Amino acid sequence: MDINIEEIFKEFMEETFKKFMSEQERMFISEADFQFNFGTYLNKNNESLKIKEVIFEYAVRKDKKNEYIDLVIKDKNNKYFGIELKYNTKEEKINFDGREFVLKNQEAQDMTRVS
Numbered sequence: 001m002d003i004n005i006e007e008i009f010k011e012f013m014e015e016t017f018k019k020f021m022s023e024q025e026r027m028f029i030s031e032a033d034f035q036f037n038f039g040t041y042l043n044k045n046n047e048s049l050k051i052k053e054v055i056f057e058y059a060v061r062k063d064k065k066n067e068y069i070d071l072v073i074k075d076k077n078n079k080y081f082g083i084e085l086k087y088n089t090k091e092e093k094i095n096f097d098g099r100e101f102v103l104k105n106q107e108a109q110d111m112t113r114v115s
Contacts, residue, residue, distance in 0.1 A: 009081050016042070016049060027094065029101050031087040038085060039071045050076050058082065 020041045028034040035056075042054045051073055058072035069082040091105040 012049075013083070027096055028087060029096065029103075031085070034087040035070050035085050042071070042073065052076050052078070 039054050053074040055072040058069045059066045070085045071083040073081045092103050094101050
């Protein structure tokens with residue numbers, strides 16, 4: 001029987017992400033805010049999620065330049081998994097916690113799914 005680690009990781013991330021989002025009581029004001037909070041959630045729950053380490057903005061060398069992956073998860077078996085998160089917003093003014101934020105129109109293709 002072949003084990004498809006990518007499929008297992010995808011299912012794990014879908015479940016984990018849904019749980020994370022269901023526990024949120026606040027709005028994320030930017031993509032960085034969203035990424036930081038999800039990465040922090042993974043770090044805080046590392047034992048139950050069997051995560052050894054969460055690395056933010058992981059540098060990868062490509063075409064003689066550094067490119068960055070939002071989050072890289074290192075599991076208990078020392079396998080690495082990259083996660084690129086996008087926070088889709090539409091242009092809107094929002095009052096949050098007594099402050100006004102102007103969200104930009106940020107739409108990305110294929111980013112409303114875990115992949």
